[in-house]
Amino acid sequence: MPDPIGYRREVPGTQPPYLHPDYKSTVKRSPTKATIAVPHTLSEVTGPLWTKERVGSIADDLTVQDKERPLGERIVVAGRVMDEDGRPVPNTLVELWQCNASGRYHHPVDQHDAPLDPNFTGRGHAVTDGNGDYRFVTIKPGAYPWPNHFNAWRPAHIHFSLFGPSFVTRLVTQMFFPGDPLLALDPIFNGVPAPARDLLVSSFDLGMTVPDTALAYRFDIVLRGRAATPTGI
Numbered sequence: 001m002p003d004p005i006g007y008r009r010e011v012p013g014t015q016p017p018y019l020h021p022d023y024k025s026t027v028k029r030s031p032t033k034a035t036i037a038v039p040h041t042l043s044e045v046t047g048p049l050w051t052k053e054r055v056g057s058i059a060d061d062l063t064v065q066d067k068e069r070p071l072g073e074r075i076v077v078a079g080r081v082m083d084e085d086g087r088p089v090p091n092t093l094v095e096l097w098q099c100n101a102s103g104r105y106h107h108p109v110d111q112h113d114a115p116l117d118p119n120f121t122g123r124g125h126a127v128t129d130g131n132g133d134y135r136f137v138t139i140k141p142g143a144y145p146w147p148n149h150f151n152a153w154r155p156a157h158i159h160f161s162l163f164g165p166s167f168v169t170r171l172v173t174q175m176f177f178p179g180d181p182l183l184a185l186d187p188i189f190n191g192v193p194a195p196a197r198d199l200l201v202s203s204f205d206l207g208m209t210v211p212d213t214a215l216a217y218r219f220d221i222v223l224r225g226r227a228a229t230p231t232g233i
C-alpha cells in the first residue's frame with residue numbers, strides 16, 4: 001500500500017543488497033529476516049531542516065583547516081543535489097570524510113602503516129545553495145589496503161553523508177574517481193548493481209578546475225527515485 005504521505009520507495013535494482021558475500025562485512029551485518037516497511041509520517045518527511053545559519057561555520061575547504069597546507073594533490077569536488085524529479089535541493093547538509101593522500105584516515109582505528117598528515121583531518125561539511133550546488137576543496141585521497149581478502153585495496157574514494165529535506169532522504173555513499181583500475185576489483189563498488197554503480201564515479205570537469213591550483217571532479221547526487229545515487233555503502 002502506498003504511503004499516505006511522503007516519498008516513493010526505493011526502486012528495486014538501484015541499491016546495493018544488504019548481503020553481498022564478496023564484501024565480507026555484509027555477511028554478519030545483513031538482516032536474516034524480511035525487513036518491515038515503516039510508514040512515512042510527518043516525523044520522517046518534514047525534517048530536519050538545515051540552513052547555513054543553523055550549521056554555523058562552513059568547513060568546505062579541507063586544505064586550510066590546520067596550520068600548514070596538507071600534502072597531496074589539491075582538488076575541487078563539487079556538484080548538485082537533486083530530488084527524484086531532477087529538481088535542485090537547497091539547504092542540504094553535505095558531509096564528507098576521507099583518508100589522506102597516503103591512504104590513511106585520521107582516526108585511531110586506522111593503523112595502516114602509511115604516514116599521517118598533521119595538517120589534514122579529512123573531514124568537512126557544506127550546505128547546498130539555492131541551486132542545490134555544493135563545493136569542496138580537498139586533497140585527492142590515496143588507495144589503502146583492507147583485510148577483506150588477500151591483497152585487497154580500496155580504490156580512492158570519498159565518503160559522503162547527506163541530509164535532504166527529511167530523514168527518509170538521508171543518504172550515505174562513496175564517491176570514486178574515473179579510470180581507477182581498482183574499481184573492477186572492489187567488492188564494495190561491485191556490490192552495487194550495474195548500471196547504478198556508475199553513478200558513484202565522479203567525472204573530471206575542466207570547467208571547474210582552478211588554474212595553477214586544483215583539478216576538479218563533479219559528483220551530482222540524486223536523493224530518491226530511479227536515478228537515485230546508491231546509498232548504504
Ligand SMILES: [Fe+2]
Nearest residue numbers: 099154157159
Ligand atoms: Fe573509506
